[in-house]
Amino acid sequence: MMKNFIRKLILLPWSFRQPLTSIPKNNRTMISDLFVWRRDGNWKTSFELLNIAYLFGRLKLSQVDIVFFDTKGNIFFEKTVDLLNGCRQIIDISEVLENDCKKKVIDDFGTFSVFHRNIPNIIRELNSFVAERGYVSYYYKDSQLASYVHGNLDSIGKVNTSYISLGGYGLFKRNYNLQYQLDAGCSYDIVITNPCQKSKKITIRIISFNNGKVIKSFSTSINSRAAIVHNLKDIQEPCRISIESRMVMARPIIFKENNMDVFHG
Numbered sequence: 001m002m003k004n005f006i007r008k009l010i011l012l013p014w015s016f017r018q019p020l021t022s023i024p025k026n027n028r029t030m031i032s033d034l035f036v037w038r039r040d041g042n043w044k045t046s047f048e049l050l051n052i053a054y055l056f057g058r059l060k061l062s063q064v065d066i067v068f069f070d071t072k073g074n075i076f077f078e079k080t081v082d083l084l085n086g087c088r089q090i091i092d093i094s095e096v097l098e099n100d101c102k103k104k105v106i107d108d109f110g111t112f113s114v115f116h117r118n119i120p121n122i123i124r125e126l127n128s129f130v131a132e133r134g135y136v137s138y139y140y141k142d143s144q145l146a147s148y149v150h151g152n153l154d155s156i157g158k159v160n161t162s163y164i165s166l167g168g169y170g171l172f173k174r175n176y177n178l179q180y181q182l183d184a185g186c187s188y189d190i191v192i193t194n195p196c197q198k199s200k201k202i203t204i205r206i207i208s209f210n211n212g213k214v215i216k217s218f219s220t221s222i223n224s225r226a227a228i229v230h231n232l233k234d235i236q237e238p239c240r241i242s243i244e245s246r247m248v249m250a251r252p253i254i255f256k257e258n259n260m261d262v263f264h265g
Contacts, residue, residue, distance in 0.1 A: 019168045019248070021153055021154040021155070021166045021167060021168055021195075022164075022166045022167075022168065024129065024157045024159070024164060024166070026159050027124050027127055027128075027129070028119065028124070028159060029129055029157040029158065029159050029164070030065075030115035030116055030117070030119070030129075030130065030157065030158045030159075031115075031129045031130065031131040031132070031154050031156070031157050031158075031166070032113035032114050032115055032131065032132040032133075032151075032154075032155065032156055032157075032158075033113065033131075033132065033133045033151030033152055033153060033154070033155045033156075033195075034069075034111045034112075034113060034152075034155040034156060034193040034194075034195050034225060034227070035047065035111060035112050035113065035114070035136050035151065036109065036110075036111055036136065036191050036193065036227050036253060037068070037093050037094070037097065037109060037110055037111065037112050037136075038094075038108065038109045038138065038229075039093075039094045039097050039098070039105070039108060039109070040108035040109070041141075042140060042141055042257065043138050043139065043140060043255070044092075044094040044138070044139040045093040045094050045136060045137070045138055045139075046090050046091060046092050046093055046094070046136070046137045046138075046139070046146065047066075047090070047091045047093055047112075047114065047134065047135070047136050047137070048088055048089070048090055048091075048134055048135045048136075048137065049064065049081070049083065049088070049089040049090075049091055049114070049134065050088060050089075050134065051083040051084060051085055051086070052116050052120075052130055052132075053083075053116065053118040053119070053120055053130075054083070054085045054086060056120035056122060056123070057120075058118060058120060059085065060118075061082060061083075062082075062083045062116070062117065062118040063080055063081060063082055063083060063117045063118065064080070064081050064083060064114050064115060064116050064117065064132075065078055065079070065080050065081075065114075065115045065117065065158070066078065066079045066080075066081060066091070066096070066112055066113070066114050066115075067112060067113050067114075067115065067158070068097070068101075068110060068111075068112045069110050069111045069112065069113075069225045069226060070105075070106075070107050070110045070226070071107045071109065071110055071223075071226055071227070071228075072223050072226055073111075073194070073223035073224050073225035073226035076101070076104050076105070077097075077100070077101045077104055077105075079096060079100060090137075093112065093136075109191075109227060109229055110226070110227065111193055111225060111226060111227050113132070113155070113156050113158075114132040114134070115132065115158045116130045116132060129154075129157075131154050132151065133150060133151025133152070133153070133154070134150065134151060135148045135149070135150050135151075136148070136149055136150075136151075138255070138262045140257065140260040143260055145260070147260055147261055147262040147263075148262070149253055149262045149263055149264060150264075152193075152249075152251055152253075152264060153167070153195065153249065153251075154166050155167055155193070155195035155225075156195065156225060163225075164197075165195055165196055165197040165224050165225060166195060167194070167195025167196040167197075167247060167248070168196070168247070168248035168249075169196045169200065169245075169246045169247050169248060170246055170248065171246070172246070173244050173245065173246055174244070174245070174246070174248075175242050175243065175244050176242070176243040176244075176245075176249060176250045176251060176252075177240065177241070177242050177243075178240060178241040178242070178243070178252065178254070178265035179265055180240070180241075180254065180263075180265045181209060181238050181239070181240060182206070182232070182235050182238065182239040182240065182241065183235065183238065184235050184236060184237050184238055185234065185235065186235055186256060186257075187231070187232065187233045187234065187235075187256075187257045188231070188232045188235070188254055188255065188256055188257070189229050189230070189231050189232075189254070189255035189257070190204060190229070190230045190231075190232065190241065190252050190253075190254060191227055191228070191229050191230075191252055191253040191254075191255065192204075192222060192227065192228055192230075192243065192250055192252045192253075193222070193225075193226070193227045194222035194223060194224055194225065194226055194227070194247070195225070195247075196224060196247060197224055198224055199221050199222065199223050199224060200221065200222055200245055200246060200247055201219065201220070201221045201245065201246075202219070202220060202221075202222060202228075202243055202244065202245040202247075202250060203217060203218070203219040203243070203244040203245070204217070204218045204219075204230055204241060204242075204243055205217050205241070205242045205243075205244070206232065206235075206239050206240075206241060207239060207240050207241070207242055208237060208238075208239055209237070209238040209239060209240060210237055210238065215237075215239060216232075218230055241265070251264055251265065252264070252265055
């Protein structure tokens with residue numbers, strides 16, 4: 001008992017009022033992850049949609065709002081999509097950015113969120129929320145096969161025209177250690193989003209598996225609702241990644257170009 005008490009006391013500065021995500025006060029809030037879109041010469045992006053309201057018995061027309069953010073975390077485009085009943089829809093995000101935005105896109109990557117307009121009554125009665133944390137698919141160059149990665153956490157809420165960042169952060173820095181070994185001779189893109197209300201500084205450290213020494217270190221700041229892409233080329237030895245920040249969970253997406261593999265660590 002005493003050991004558990006001491007352990008909780010030690011961890012208190014890293015846990016007190018530092019939830020993984022905040023819970024919105026308004027039960028009409030629509031919630032989404034911050035998904036990553038890429039439209040450079042190597043990667044193309046699609047998103048898989050399900051009609052969540054239909055799963056709860058709503059047979060009328062349901063819609064989602066797809067909101068696009070640039071590399072600074074600013075909204076530059078919104079698109080409303082009518083949902084089909086009882087089937088999966090694939091939204092070609094790269095095509096939307098190419099054709100629908102009317103040349104508003106100047107970046108090769110950014111973030112987007114998907115908000116379901118129609119919230120089933122039972123969800124509100126339970127004081128819960130509809131949260132979109134579905135699957136993004138990425139196509140590498142001209143490949144017909146895609147690599148999929150799911151949403152990470154409840155990142156942003158929308159009420160009418162207002163947006164609330166839900167990501168948790170604290171006073172003290174913490175490390176997120178990627179549960180993956182970087183292979184020698186491969187190239188990777190490390191992508192990190194910021195679901196917090198304010199800009200956050202991060203430090204990415206590439207650490208040798210052989211001797212535990214830091215091989216490379218990179219620091220930058222990420223605006224709220226934005227993302228950064230850090231490229232690692234031609235790794236010379238097996239390595240691991242450690243990400244330092246004040247975010248409760250700075251969990252990255254890893255793009256392994258050599259094998260067309262995309263995953264959370």
